[in-house]
Amino acid sequence: MTITWTAARMELPGAVQYTVVTGSEPGDQWHVSVAPPPPNLRKAAGPGPFPALYLLDGLLTFATAAHIAHTTFAYSLGQLRPIVVVGISPATDDLRRLSAQRARDMTPTSTDSGYLHVKTTYGMGGAGAMVDLIRDVIAPHLESAHPLDPADRGLGGFSLGGLLTCWALLRRPEGFRRFLAVSPSLWWDDHLLLDPRRTPVAARDAGDVYLAVGEREDGPHRSWPIMPDELRRELADLDMVADLAAFAGRLGGHRNLDVRSEVIPDEQHATVWPAAVTRGLVHLYRTGRDGEGPREGGS
Numbered sequence: 001m002t003i004t005w006t007a008a009r010m011e012l013p014g015a016v017q018y019t020v021v022t023g024s025e026p027g028d029q030w031h032v033s034v035a036p037p038p039p040n041l042r043k044a045a046g047p048g049p050f051p052a053l054y055l056l057d058g059l060l061t062f063a064t065a066a067h068i069a070h071t072t073f074a075y076s077l078g079q080l081r082p083i084v085v086v087g088i089s090p091a092t093d094d095l096r097r098l099s100a101q102r103a104r105d106m107t108p109t110s111t112d113s114g115y116l117h118v119k120t121t122y123g124m125g126g127a128g129a130m131v132d133l134i135r136d137v138i139a140p141h142l143e144s145a146h147p148l149d150p151a152d153r154g155l156g157g158f159s160l161g162g163l164l165t166c167w168a169l170l171r172r173p174e175g176f177r178r179f180l181a182v183s184p185s186l187w188w189d190d191h192l193l194l195d196p197r198r199t200p201v202a203a204r205d206a207g208d209v210y211l212a213v214g215e216r217e218d219g220p221h222r223s224w225p226i227m228p229d230e231l232r233r234e235l236a237d238l239d240m241v242a243d244l245a246a247f248a249g250r251l252g253g254h255r256n257l258d259v260r261s262e263v264i265p266d267e268q269h270a271t272v273w274p275a276a277v278t279r280g281l282v283h284l285y286r287t288g289r290d291g292e293g294p295r296e297g298g299s
Helices: 037-045 058-075 095-106 128-146 159-172 188-194 227-236 239-252 272-285
Strands: 018-019 029-035 052-055 083-089 148-158 178-182 207-213 256-262
Touching: 018 128, 029 128, 029 272, 037 052, 037 058, 052 058, 052 128, 052 178, 052 256, 058 083, 058 272, 083 128, 083 227, 095 159, 095 256, 128 148, 128 159, 128 256, 128 272, 148 272, 159 178, 159 188, 159 207, 188 239, 207 272, 227 256, 239 256, 256 272
Parallel strands: 052 083, 052 148, 148 178, 178 207, 207 256
Antiparallel strands: 018 029, 029 083
């Protein structure tokens, strides 16, 4: 008996990737991946327009979130809105360049941090420019090419991407309706976002917020993979669980924000994203929260 195997590259059904170039420097390019409801769910999803969730760190977050959004919608019995997931990442396969551009794009200030072990080739403090890029360049282009609802943009991220999401929620919320931040790096710049004097909350319209952190992110001694002793000592004071509780407390006094904050049992920084994004999508996009009834579809 002859057995043969054939390998083929599998792509997310219905997804498309764009590259946006805003200048002549290597750090002026981003990949933008878009995952609308796939062909087998188009009838159930309807014609749109759909809410779009713009995810930072798309190389790490996009594929998982898109698959989860599609699977959860399919089994939601019409109780989850169909979502278009958008992932944004530096347009490079060079890991060092990607890390340097990511550090620039995701940080709100130009300070350095001992917790951030990357070369800052492109500098720091580019969060404001990144928000402008999404709001003024990426989102309008995608809304002209896909059935997206410009009144229902979401912003989400993990780790440094969660930091940028939280900063935008506090300081630059205009243009976004929903925010999803998982294990945000709230330690940045001596806990910048936890200080009301340094980071006051900007005036904004109503918004929906989902925050999450893994239970084991309260200290490096509980992390997996197991850190080398030297790194564990450097990060000994890091408690992302306490940081998130403090941030959620800041938001609790704002009546126009619907905030859900969760500590996900037995998860850690390396494993929390799939569980957190699943729960976040259900919280942010379940039907009925905005007066919208269930739609047909799902099984």
